[in-house]
Amino acid sequence: MVVKPEWLRVKAPQWERVGSVKDILRDLQLNTVCEEASCPNIGECFQAGTATFLIMGPACTRACPYCDIDFEKQPKALDPTEPERLAEAVRRLKLNHVVITSVNRDDLPDGGASQFDRCIQQVRLLSPGTTIEVLIPDMCGNWQALEAILAANPEVLNHNTETIPRLYKRVRPQGKYDRSLELLQKTRQLAPWVYSKSGIMVGLGETDAEVRAVMEDLRRVDCDILTIGQYLQPSAKHLGVVEFVTPEQFDAWREYGASVGFLQVVSSPLTRSSYHAEEVRALMAAYPRLPAKTALI
Template sequence: MGDDVSSNTGNVTVKPEWLRVKAPQMQRVGNVKGILRDLGLNTVCEEASCPNIGECFNAGTATFLIMGPACTRACPYCDIDFEKKPKALDPTEPDRLAEAVRRMNLNHVVITSVNRDDLPDGGASQFAGCIAAVRQVSPKTTIEVLIPDLCGNWNALAAILAAEPEVLNHNTETIPRLYRRVRPQGSYERSLELLRRTRELAPWVYTKSGIMAGLGETHDEVIEVMQGLRAVDCDILTIGQYLQPSAKHLGVNDFVTPEQFDAWRQAGEAMGFLQVVSSPLTRSSYHAEQVRGLMERFPRSKG
């Protein structure tokens, strides 16, 4: 953990033992990929080069990436393409996504998107349409949406919440000091405001956020972000190791030890998060289906 990333040249490249993953069972991975290709769908698992793709595909789960794969922002940590021009929204996408949920027999689905700053509502209507389509074909499936900041369009946020997802996730990604470098088109304050307004507009929804480690943040700075998330009553937190997708992306400042991740988990639980998933390989949607157990332990209702 460092105090400054100004000298980060990305030369920390040798992964420690704890970041190695088992090779996936290719038959099951191929089956899931076959469904996705057949229905013309994208997943963040593939587009963002997630290290857990084998485990998740082998378990028959996926995080669907809608309105993509081209993104209107160029975050230097992210492997999603920002050089292509975004296409017009496809009105068939919600039904195709719902069909994939049905074929994969998912108990819990995560729906995320690229940033679509070119759209007046940031793509909120497409999120709402996907939620409605999944509800129609698989009413027992719980739905988590991982949304962008919508450029602070709170009417768009309200439209997504009106479709009644069980979980609304929006990642803060990093500490405020590193925003200019890591997330130059984002705003830490706007991200916290989105989560605060979600709790205000839909108190029955479980809110969630995530942080990357290994970009030069200090332990105390991570704790401060965690406290900021609890101040807006965020329920669930994920913390995982940042991995450099390619030589053109931000370099890894350091590989954080499993012991440090566990220390953050314990600190978050003491702060009152309902769940903290903190480990080197944790990603925002990793084992997201575990939220179903959380909902049983801490039930909420609109009434």
Template sequence: MVVKPEWLRVKAPQWQRVGNVKDILRDLALNTVCEEASCPNIGECFNAGTATFLIMGPACTRACPYCDIDFEKKPKPLDPTEPTRLAEAVGRLKLQHVVITSVNRDDLPDGGASQFVHCIEAIRAISPQTTIEVLIPDLCGNWDALATILQAKPEVLNHNTETIPRLYRRVRPQGDYPRSLELLQRTHELAPWIYTKSGIMVGLGETDAEVRQVMQDMRAVNCDILTIGQYLQPTQKHLGVTDFITPEQFDTWREFGESIGFLQVVSSPLTRSSYHAGEVRSLMQRYPRKAPMLG
């Protein structure tokens, strides 16, 4: 049995606050990646009254061997009431910053881009001061679908590269590293006022040099924000952990990322894509960008 090091132990959450958030999610029949993907930070985030909403799920059309989201169920048709329910949750939780992600919906012609747009519009109608981050799949390289999402003007467009190119076939077999980089590049070109963000997992056998090369590749396509976190095996049927990376190494990657021009690097063993995502609001104040007026 693999024993987790001390730095990966998570403090027990205040269950009353967690329960309040869960009650709202259950009442509105909403999914969160916090629960579906067994995120280790669920207690901390729910205690803070935040959650990363998982739309169009919980069934995924891809079977990534690191991910705990269900891929064995058949995806259901899109629910037209989901954006309204999501917006109501944002209002009830009084969120200043919201993260919306999704399962892969390769069964849909636009990969679910229209549902992202409907969710953004519904939130803006109820809570116009809430900043919105979308964590999107690669849309199978459908750049018209990407443009559709960008036209809705989320403040942050997040797309995870997940791992280094050498490990893609094993870790992300239905993904494509150049395609993920192209998605980030096209976002910057089409909507330079949107902050672009990506993330990778470590502990799957990558080298320091390979991690640094991925970071440089991201900067080459003008990625603004980077998250780096330790991969943890959800169950015995998932990929095993190769290495537990020390907090000192995460600090080294953070310093390197800042030195090559990332506006923000969140790098620690428990970091996940949406961990402390609300801090982007202060980043926007330090590095302001103005989107064109909504037409």
């Protein structure tokens, strides 16, 4: 058994603030990946008044053995009121930056692209000053669906690579490493004004050289932002942790990421895809892009 080290302990949150966020989510009947995926940072994020919204869920059509989101429930039809309820939550929480993600919906012809589009539009309507990040599935390689999401003009398009190629069959059996890279490459080609982002988990048996190779692959498709975090086993039925990676190794990956050209690398044991995602606003100010209406496709 691998013993969890001291550096993975999180501070107890102020439950008064956490409770107020939960009240809004319950009132508006919204799901968050913070809760559904058992994120270790839920207290910190809820205390700060933010959350990563999980749309079209909580049932997922894939059964990734690392993920705590339910894949045994039958996915439901899309709720036409969800975009309005999500936008109202963003307004009530006064979010400067919002992350919208989803379960995999391989049962839908467009993978749920139309729902992402509606959610973005509604947030723009109620909170025009809020920057929007979407964390999307691979859409089964449906690049028309990707184009539909990008046409709604999110500031950030995030798609997680999750792990190294050698571990894909075990960690992400229904995913394809090359398809994930192609999605990020298509994002740059279709919408050069959008900041592209990806993330990987470590502690599943990868080597330092393999992690660096993934970082290099991501830069070859011009990915802007990378997150690297420690995998934590949600339950005994999920994949086990092979290794708890040291903070020093995370620091080394951050430095390497800067050397190969990422605009931002967030790398630490507790980093998750949307952890401190609002920091992208400072990045956008430092590295401005052409607005959608004038960018060349």
